[in-house]
Amino acid sequence: MSARALSTAVGLAVLVGAAGAAAHPLGNFSINHYAALEIAPPVVYVRYIIDLAEIPTFQEIQETGVVADVGHPSAARYATDKAEALGRGLTLEVDGRRLALEQRAQEIVFPPGVGDLPTLKLGVLFRAQLPADAAGRELTLRYRDENFPGRAGWKEIIAVVRPGVTLVRSTVPSRDRSGGLASYPTDLLGSPPQDLEAQIVVLPAASAVAGFPSSEREPPIFGGGAGARRPTRDRFTELVGTPDASLGVVAIALLVASALGAFHALEPGHGKTVVAAYLVGSRGTARHALILGLIVTASHTAGVYLLGGITFYASRHVVPERLYPWLGLASGLTIAVLGFVLFVRRYSGGVEGHAHHHHGSDGHGHRHDPADHHHHDGTHHHHHEGEPVSLRSLFALGISGGIIPCPAALVVLLSAVSLRRVGFGLLLIVAFSVGLAAVLVTIGILMVYARRLMSRFHEDGPLVTRWLPMTSAAVITLLGLAIALQALATAGVLPPMTS
Numbered sequence: 001m002s003a004r005a006l007s008t009a010v011g012l013a014v015l016v017g018a019a020g021a022a023a024h025p026l027g028n029f030s031i032n033h034y035a036a037l038e039i040a041p042p043v044v045y046v047r048y049i050i051d052l053a054e055i056p057t058f059q060e061i062q063e064t065g066v067v068a069d070v071g072h073p074s075a076a077r078y079a080t081d082k083a084e085a086l087g088r089g090l091t092l093e094v095d096g097r098r099l100a101l102e103q104r105a106q107e108i109v110f111p112p113g114v115g116d117l118p119t120l121k122l123g124v125l126f127r128a129q130l131p132a133d134a135a136g137r138e139l140t141l142r143y144r145d146e147n148f149p150g151r152a153g154w155k156e157i158i159a160v161v162r163p164g165v166t167l168v169r170s171t172v173p174s175r176d177r178s179g180g181l182a183s184y185p186t187d188l189l190g191s192p193p194q195d196l197e198a199q200i201v202v203l204p205a206a207s208a209v210a211g212f213p214s215s216e217r218e219p220p221i222f223g224g225g226a227g228a229r230r231p232t233r234d235r236f237t238e239l240v241g242t243p244d245a246s247l248g249v250v251a252i253a254l255l256v257a258s259a260l261g262a263f264h265a266l267e268p269g270h271g272k273t274v275v276a277a278y279l280v281g282s283r284g285t286a287r288h289a290l291i292l293g294l295i296v297t298a299s300h301t302a303g304v305y306l307l308g309g310i311t312f313y314a315s316r317h318v319v320p321e322r323l324y325p326w327l328g329l330a331s332g333l334t335i336a337v338l339g340f341v342l343f344v345r346r347y348s349g350g351v352e353g354h355a356h357h358h359h360g361s362d363g364h365g366h367r368h369d370p371a372d373h374h375h376h377d378g379t380h381h382h383h384h385e386g387e388p389v390s391l392r393s394l395f396a397l398g399i400s401g402g403i404i405p406c407p408a409a410l411v412v413l414l415s416a417v418s419l420r421r422v423g424f425g426l427l428l429i430v431a432f433s434v435g436l437a438a439v440l441v442t443i444g445i446l447m448v449y450a451r452r453l454m455s456r457f458h459e460d461g462p463l464v465t466r467w468l469p470m471t472s473a474a475v476i477t478l479l480g481l482a483i484a485l486q487a488l489a490t491a492g493v494l495p496p497m498t499s
Helices: 003-021 054-064 073-088 206-210 235-240 247-265 272-280 286-313 320-347 391-402 407-418 422-457 462-490
Strands: 031-040 043-052 090-094 102-109 120-129 139-145 155-161 165-170 197-204
Touching: 031 139, 031 165, 031 197, 043 054, 043 090, 054 120, 054 286, 054 407, 073 090, 073 102, 073 120, 139 155, 155 165, 155 197, 247 422, 272 391, 272 462, 286 391, 286 407, 286 422, 320 391, 320 462, 407 422
Parallel strands: 031 155
Antiparallel strands: 031 043, 043 120, 090 139, 102 120, 139 197, 165 197
């Protein structure tokens, strides 16, 4: 294999795993809003920007046929039509009177995203005429953004005034925090602003309304060209788009993708703690850990394929982003119920309890069998270290832990689809999932042997026979509830959970 082919394969696989690290700051599903209201009597400017991450951009391309190149004629047509549609979703009122938003200009760019999938950034400048009697009195402006309802993302509004206008009060700041969606502050990514409405009260001077020239300076859409990047080709594109990729290149890419899936499994979440807690508190074996890992692999891969199909074929009817929190809720509740059932059974001392079989005198004059090899003062103890593992529990835990596909894997799949290398993309997802599951299997096996080691040192104590299984069940329950609460927060049912 040539050095160039080797570096290409490694570059491809790194980009596969980079989907999580180099993705859009607010996630591959996010749609971000920005509005800068500038009160400049006799007009009000609304500088409106939307920033679509990889997956909603992919959906826009599929639905409209726009080519992600600012120089292509379809991009200009799309920008004009989309700007008009976005304008219909905006409302600007002065003292209860709705103002007409006139579209003055628009600009579109396609910054490159993960896996060579483009993102989309569209800016539109609207202008509204203030009432003729606006001079010398307070004006109450109300602004509302109803575009892309329910979609997650950064939502920011600012309000500024030009000389001759006094800002009396405002529900939004006068300085932005993202530079017009050009640079997202890292300290706010966990709880981004969610402003879609604003109320501003201003007092324009009489001269500000009457004497303003008709050729007033209009604000730039992207604040001086922020974010005006053209899409670039990279080694990922070169490999996936080349039909004569050698078997060696593909093999190396799959191996590195598996390794990246393993590293991805070490990130927060992905069921590591649930798997470890379950196998510590049960009579699990290395075989059970392997079965659990295979179930996670299968469910994770199937979840990515399913969501990819929905994104590609049914995005008009089902928004994939909205499925994520409900999948998370179902997963969390399943895990919590499983953990609670285990806790109740272990607390009540069922089959996993510390069972005593007395082979001494049984109250009926019968003596114990002298052949018994394990005696404690005439009493024979059998210790059940946790609950027997059932396939039903393994399937429930494995499916609930792996059914939520990571957006990084979905981006890779959509990138392969867009580059017409579907088979290669499907193989990369499998390799990624296998790497993830390998970590879970390894952790599970380590927990199995750790529990056996502890049982040797605490054979007759309650730690292994009672408290450890109960604690593991409680941990599973709490983790399931945390996953469910996080899903509800993502869906907007509960306030966002901050770390």
